[in-house]
Amino acid sequence: MENLLEIRNLKITTLRGKNTVRLLDKVDLSVKKKCSFGVVGESGCGKSITANAILGLLPYPLRVSEGSIRYDSKDGEKELLALSKKEMRAVRGQEISMIFQEPMTSLDPIFTVEMQMFEALSFHHPHMGKGEMRERALEMLRRVNIPRPEQTLSSYAHQLSGGQLQRIMIAIALINDPRLLLADEPTTALDVTIQAQILKLMNDLKEQNDTSIIMITHDLGVIAETCEEVAVFYAGQIVEQASVVELFQHTAHPYTLGLLRAVTSLGGESRKLYTIPGIVPPGGQWSQGCRFADRCEQCREQCRRAMPALREIAPGHLCRCFLHGEEVEA
Amino acid sequence: MRDYIIRRLLTLIPILIGVSIAIFIVMQLIPGDVVSGILGIEETPELRAMWEAKLGLDKPLIQQYFSWIGKALTGDFGESFRTGAPVFPEIMNRFKISAELALLACVIAWIIALPLGILSSLKRNSIIDRIVRVVALLGVSVPNFASATLLILFLSKTFNYYTPVKYVGLFENFGTNMEIMLLPAFILGSVMAGSVMRMTRSSMLEVLRQDYIKAVRAKGAPERVTIFRHAFKNSSIPIVTLIGMQIGGLMGGTVVIEQIFSIPGLGQFTLTGITQRDFPVVQGCVLFIAFLYVVINLLVDILYTYIDPRISYS
Known part of the structure; x- marks a missing residue:
């Protein structure tokens, strides 16, 4: 094609x-x-x-x-x-990934960013280990210019700003290339x-x-x-x-x-x-x-x-x- | 969190004092008293005076109340006017039975309601959804005394079932106990199931429209992950609230169902106490039920923090 x-x-x-x-x-x-x-x-x-x-x-x-x-x-x-x-x-x-209009409501409010990033990986790489997933998640957060990526991983959506959330959504969307x-x-x-x-x-x-x-x-x-x-x-x-x-x-x-x-x-x-x-x-x-x-x-x-x-x-x-x-x- | 729990438990004090005063006043207002119940047609003024002195009913009302509450604060809820047996151990015995019935009813309700509520929300407006909604409406709107008597009638006509006369404890004979308890638990459970099903359905529908559900699907999530991990967990707060209120109600005993199935639970005990004007029994039962309500509500509030990280009490 x-x-x-x-x-x-x-x-x-x-x-x-x-x-x-x-x-x-x-x-x-x-x-x-x-x-x-x-x-x-x-x-x-x-x-x-x-x-x-x-x-x-x-x-x-x-x-x-x-x-x-x-x-x-x-x-x-x-x-x-x-x-x-x-x-x-x-x-x-x-x-094919997708990001949405409302970053504030695009992350599940009751799970951490880490869990939702890991999830995106594990749906397509069921055998990937925790350590490798964490590394990949941190790398993606750095690439979307999130300051303090370690801290962000353990945050919930309501603790982050709209701009940060949209960066995270982009990171999640691109995590599997x-x-x-x-x-x-x-x-x-x-x-x-x-x-x-x-x-x-x-x-x-x-x-x-x-x-x-x-x-x-x-x-x-x-x-x-x-x-x-x-x-x-x-x-x-x-x-x-x-x-x-x-x-x-x-x-x-x-x-x-x-x-x-x-x-x-x-x-x-x-x-x-x-x-x-x-x-x-x-x-x-x-x-x-x-x-x-x-x-x-x-x-x-x-x-x-x-x-x-x-x-x-x-x-x-x-x-x-x-x-x-x-x-x-x- | 620990401070919060302590603060909440402290609110028990004014609640229980308020409840005890209200019950005391109401017991004075209803006609008839325990002495005429005990004496019946043999009542004479001398006998009455003797009994009133024996039960402490000859003293002024204020003094009666304070002598009762004074003892209650030390954990002594007094003795039944009628049997002379201490009230508190009897409440505990009865509570075990009511609690078993309540838990069985809950389990039955959840087994029916949660899967059907979820299914109904996923298959919105389908035949399944319509059937579930009608069944749920029936569960909510048919009074349990009606469904209980109809069920007993039906079972006795077709299967020669009869309601057991004598209660058998859970640890005495498990099989017989289940024979006694399952039917009333099913009746209670079906009423509960109706409202839980409706709540599950509407709460799930609300959550399924949210952006993050679509975002989860867009990540390539299997449906079961989308539905249970994300949608159901997010919709569970109102469901937990409802279930908490229902358990509170059931634990305190269910007067009608315990009466129909002759189960010696807390509800039956309270009812007997009221009909016999047995003040220490009524006061003890009602206070215990109020206590249960507060504690169960507290447990529900604590449970929220485990479901939703946005809720915190510190």
Whole structure:
């Protein structure tokens, strides 16, 4: 396989009463080896569920109704959606790890950090001795720049700060040298100064370990700092995808443009903070036409009648908008 | 921790004094007294005066109370007005029986409730979950005197079972003792199981939604580790609280069930004491039950610190 991860035609549905409601619609994504891939969009666009689907962690009643997720594992290519529970457990934490938005609630409050780090090792190396596990855990804590790692090992979550906890979560996630790290809004719950430190840490670790990262965020600033490729999600679809440089220089989709305008920046003239009017339509309330039409400043009549196809408007730059071509989604 | 335990035990003093005063007043307020119970139709003013003097009931109320509490502080809970036997050893004998019944009931309740509660939370909204919820609701809402009498009726009609007349101790004959105890323990246990099951289910559902459960799964944890080591242990605090309260109630004897199955436990002893206006018996029993409650609650609070490191009393 050329890519590390290939998602094809992924559809996710949920149950609302007795009705099946689509939450994710025909998503295609390819993550190259040793690459940081950004996924950006507002809440409820389907970013997180895509990441959860990769690890088979969708909460009931969400489920993958169609599609394929192929992954180039240490021992050959795998179709993640076809794995047995046991095979999937071997992938989780060892091949693909995940870190979450809320570091404060991501560690089990009643166990020590040490126990939870050892656990991550022992699930995949059942015969590893205590001494070796301790050494490995300390090494990881040092690598994520935790001061006083020995003391931290015997701490509980409530004794540590959010930034420290997210470092520990990263240490746990990387303890088995995974090839892919899914980072679901890893800095959203942190102070701005801590955010920058965590992003730098993730960048450094990625360089050292050749780990690919899928960075899920609603913050284009985070994407700019950490990613090479980016996909913009809107209402369960990809609306634009390109390299980060291309996306920022030749922004094509009105939604992406809106997101960019909504980024706060220091310096520059002071102005009222821009917001995109309206909210993301929830699953089940999507129109036939372009799903962004109701909030789009450049909406035309055509946009309400048919859905634009995701087409290549420049080499490696995909966009789903009639402003850049008349092709209609099949 | 040691200071905390000592402090908690010290609170026993005002609690027990308060309880003893309340019981003393209530015993005065209810109509009838022990003397007319003893004498029956042979009562004459002379006989009554003689008995009242003998039992110390001729003295002023305040003096009666203080002479009782004075002795109680030295560990002497007095003698039964009716039998003349010392109260405390009898309470201990009865307590052993009630405690055995309580523990059996708990074991039965846990064996039923914990696995079903966990299963129900994992298979949320499935057929299993619905059945478990209905059974739990029945357990909570059917009064135990009703289920006990129905069960005895059913067993006697179909299996020729009869409730044993004479109690046999655990160490006298284990088999016979179990024959006597298992049925009432099952009735008590099923009521307990209902509420424990409901608590287990709701507490587990709450914990299973937490981020750290997903994080544990994302590490590649086998389901059994996720469920028992992480989810169940985290959801056990409210369950332990509930169980603690229930044990407290059961240890003090269960009046109705002991009466129906003629088990000479603490509940039966207390009830007899009340009907006979046997003040030292009632006072002794109630104080002992209050003491049990406080101690069991203290044990539960100490247990919290072992479950959750965020709880500490120092």
